[in-house]
Amino acid sequence: MNEKLMNEDLKYIFHPCTQMKDHEKLPLIPIKKGKGAYIFDFDGNRYLDCISSWWVNLFGHSNPYINSKIKEQIEELEHVIFAGFTHKPAIDLARRLVGITPEPLKKVFFADNGSSAIEIALKMSFQYFKNRDESRPIFVSLKNSYHGETMGALAVSDTGLYKDVYSDILLKTIQAKSPSLVDEDEAISDMKDIFLMHKGKIASVVIEPLVQCAGSMKMYNPSYISKLRALCDEMGVFLIADEVAVGFGRTGSMFACEQAGVSPDFLCLSKGITGGYMPLSVVLFTEDIYNAFYCDYSEGKSFLDSHSYTGNTLACAVANAVLDIFENENIIEKNREKIALLNELLKPLEKLKNVKEVRQRGMICAIELQGYDAKQRVGLKFFQEALKKGIYIRPLGDVIYFMPPYIITKEEIKKMVGVVEELLLVM
Numbered sequence: 001m002n003e004k005l006m007n008e009d010l011k012y013i014f015h016p017c018t019q020m021k022d023h024e025k026l027p028l029i030p031i032k033k034g035k036g037a038y039i040f041d042f043d044g045n046r047y048l049d050c051i052s053s054w055w056v057n058l059f060g061h062s063n064p065y066i067n068s069k070i071k072e073q074i075e076e077l078e079h080v081i082f083a084g085f086t087h088k089p090a091i092d093l094a095r096r097l098v099g100i101t102p103e104p105l106k107k108v109f110f111a112d113n114g115s116s117a118i119e120i121a122l123k124m125s126f127q128y129f130k131n132r133d134e135s136r137p138i139f140v141s142l143k144n145s146y147h148g149e150t151m152g153a154l155a156v157s158d159t160g161l162y163k164d165v166y167s168d169i170l171l172k173t174i175q176a177k178s179p180s181l182v183d184e185d186e187a188i189s190d191m192k193d194i195f196l197m198h199k200g201k202i203a204s205v206v207i208e209p210l211v212q213c214a215g216s217m218k219m220y221n222p223s224y225i226s227k228l229r230a231l232c233d234e235m236g237v238f239l240i241a242d243e244v245a246v247g248f249g250r251t252g253s254m255f256a257c258e259q260a261g262v263s264p265d266f267l268c269l270s271k272g273i274t275g276g277y278m279p280l281s282v283v284l285f286t287e288d289i290y291n292a293f294y295c296d297y298s299e300g301k302s303f304l305d306s307h308s309y310t311g312n313t314l315a316c317a318v319a320n321a322v323l324d325i326f327e328n329e330n331i332i333e334k335n336r337e338k339i340a341l342l343n344e345l346l347k348p349l350e351k352l353k354n355v356k357e358v359r360q361r362g363m364i365c366a367i368e369l370q371g372y373d374a375k376q377r378v379g380l381k382f383f384q385e386a387l388k389k390g391i392y393i394r395p396l397g398d399v400i401y402f403m404p405p406y407i408i409t410k411e412e413i414k415k416m417v418g419v420v421e422e423l424l425l426v427m
């Protein structure tokens with residue numbers, strides 16, 4: 001059955017982030033069902049989903065509580081236009097998100113994927129100044145950053161693999177030195193130089209707090225964020241925190257910015273927000289930003305961004321269910337033991353000759369390999385070999401990483417790390 005479905009798929013579908021020709025040799029795996037931390041194919045094989053299906057799944061596949069909430073909601077209302085109408089799941093979600101994010105964030109704008117959330121934050125930060133008769137056409141981000149694939153999000157990204165081919169048609173933006181690659185003070189000083197050189201022209205700076213996930217899971221300390229916050233305040237530039245990947249507990253705290261004790265002006269959230277069930281994203285921002293758009297329609301200062309599925313009712317209901325689980329099951333606290341176990345199990349890997357560095361921040365772990373030729377595509381080999389042992393990983397180049405669902409058990413963590421360790425010894 002796997003093979004029949006694979007062939008039919010390949011006849012019609014162009015998959016994301018995939019060179020389709022690879023599938024001449026590499027089998028595409030049709031998945032029949034998911035349960036807990038596992039996904040199952042049509043030939044009866046099961047795979048431990050060690051990357052939470054692209055970092056979205058928090059509480060397992062086919063989670064009974066989330067399933068019950070989505071069923072409840074679908075009997076009432078699946079979706080309704082979100083301009084001129086509203087619904088309770090969205091109102092509840094907005095209130096709850098404002099309640100658990102830093103104090104200055106008071107308002108919520110909905111979208112349906114991480115890239116769109118970034119577009120919204122960029123557009124709003126630009127228009128905020130425009131509405132005050134200031135032109136600030138420059139956005140700054142960090143080297144090695146990744147903020148999504150739509151044109152604006154790609155323009156503030158720095159991952160050449162995805163961006164370079166489009167460079168002729170992208171908005172020109174500036175990438176400052178990243179604290180994940182250079183010393184923190186050097187990175188701040190570079191940012192300051194950029195701010196001074198383009199004084200009065202920069203609308204916002206966008207960062208991935210603590211972990212640059214698609215950028216090989218490179219990590220940095222919260223102190224950089226505090227320093228950047230102070231610099232943004234001094235220079236009157238908005239700070240956008242892209243917590244699309246790191247929000248909802250990934251770095252050990254509910255939101256990564258918490259660890260720096262600061263609030264961004266815009267907070268972008270997606271991925272884990274629905275526990276991997278539905279496409280949804282939100283941008284939270286301050287009352288001051290909201291007020292910059294609040295005026296008579298005739299003044300022409302409205303923020304008229306929209307997507308058909310903005311504020312989708314089912315997605316909001318699911319997001320509320322996810323927040324219920326966080327609250328009722330004390331997830332952040334419970335994850336601490338798993339984070340410590342991962343740390344303990346990963347330590348010995350640092351000594352292996354083909355391991356350059358082991359990195360961990362909360363429930364994100366990365367093992368950077370060394371000594372392989374890029375043409376060998378060693379990550380792909382790890383993926384294939386791990387899969388044979390029931391472990392699903394999707395390395396980023398020569399970086400193997402784990403971002404498991406929070407329901408993963410200690411035994412499963414041991415299995416996951418154990419399989420990769422075995423492979424490291426033989427490959």
Ligand SMILES: Cc1ncc(COP(=O)(O)O)c(C=O)c1O
Nearest residue numbers: 113114115146147148208244245
């Ligand atoms: C930090 C970050 N921002 C934005 C995005 C884009 O989100 P989406 O893939 O939902 O458009 C991603 C996706 O991986 C991400 O990691």
